[in-house]
Amino acid sequence: MATPPEYLQHLLEDAMGKRTKQWAVPDCGLSSALRFSVQLEDSSRVFVKAATDEYTEQWLRNEYLVLSSIGGKCMPSVIDWLDKPGVPPILITEDLSDAYWPASHQGVTWREGDVAMLFEGLNALALLKAVPALPALQNRKNSLWSEIAGDPAAFLDLGLCSERWLNKAAEALIKAEKDLDITGDQLVHGDIRSDNVCFAGTGAVFVDWSHAARGNADHDLALLLPALCLEGGPAPYHLMPEGGSEAASGSAVLIQRIISDHLMPQWLKNVFRKLITIELEWAADCLGLEYPDGKHP
Structure with missing residues (x-):
């Protein structure tokens, strides 16, 4: 079980209107952004990605632009986009933990x-x-x-x-x-x-x-x-x-x-x-x- 930054936990719980039960870091991926698969108190799950610097912020905005403007079955669906002054942007999408991932560590x-x-x-x-x-x-x-x-x-x-x-x-x-x-x-x-x-x-x-x-x-x-x-x-x-x-x-x-x-x-x-x-x-x-x-x- 991973421990998220306190600000990220508070913002996610406020956005979802639910407390979180478990945070896990995906088994693969190379992004320097914060990435978590999060289980909420009702056992539903979301995927959270948060920027950590100016580069990951630019990349995350790019990703949100695609997912929110184009969408489709070949992309994860957007649940929320948190873009508050003074806080790195946060993208919340559907969690795909139950899908089959060919790559792992x-x-x-x-x-x-x-x-x-x-x-x-x-x-x-x-x-x-x-x-x-x-x-x-x-x-x-x-x-x-x-x-x-x-x-x-x-x-x-x-x-x-x-x-x-x-x-x-x-x-x-x-x-x-x-x-x-x-x-x-x-x-x-x-x-x-x-x-x-x-x-x-x-x-x-x-x-x-x-x-x-x-x-x-x-x-x-x-x-x-x-x-x-x-x-x-x-x-x-x-x-x-x-x-x-x-x-x-x-x-x-x-x-x-x-x-x-x-x-x-x-x-x-x-x-x-x-x-x-x-x-x-x-x-x-x-x-x-x-x-x-x-x-x-």
């Missing part, structure tokens, strides 16, 4: 049929038009692959490919990255991954809309596929055979992060190396390149 387990429902949910999201007030996705102005190829030592030190492979592939990767267009008017979640989805009834419900935006809905699928493959799902090429630009861009982002973040823990570096390999093989399939010839993580 013990790992990720997709049941038979889950991945199909996940893609059905993504297809439904792709049909939704974004709220104009959401931030718009912008295409990258600089080429990360140009930077990597121009100073390749740190990337080559990862052992994922040889210098020969990089020299042969660099031009195609740079062009593909530059051709990527993520702009548009569709609703983009911006952070689809296994710990941000659950299954309630016969459908997927996506949570944590902090990074929602207006853009190209393919962006969500492209962000999801490499991690899903790592978790036992299909290879990205089988679902996005024209995704060379997405793969080139995604691999470059991960490479820049792993070589620039000197405090990244080793376990996360290992995950990144596997994801980069998946992205590069996806790019190779789409762009007609050789597979990277380095050590497979």
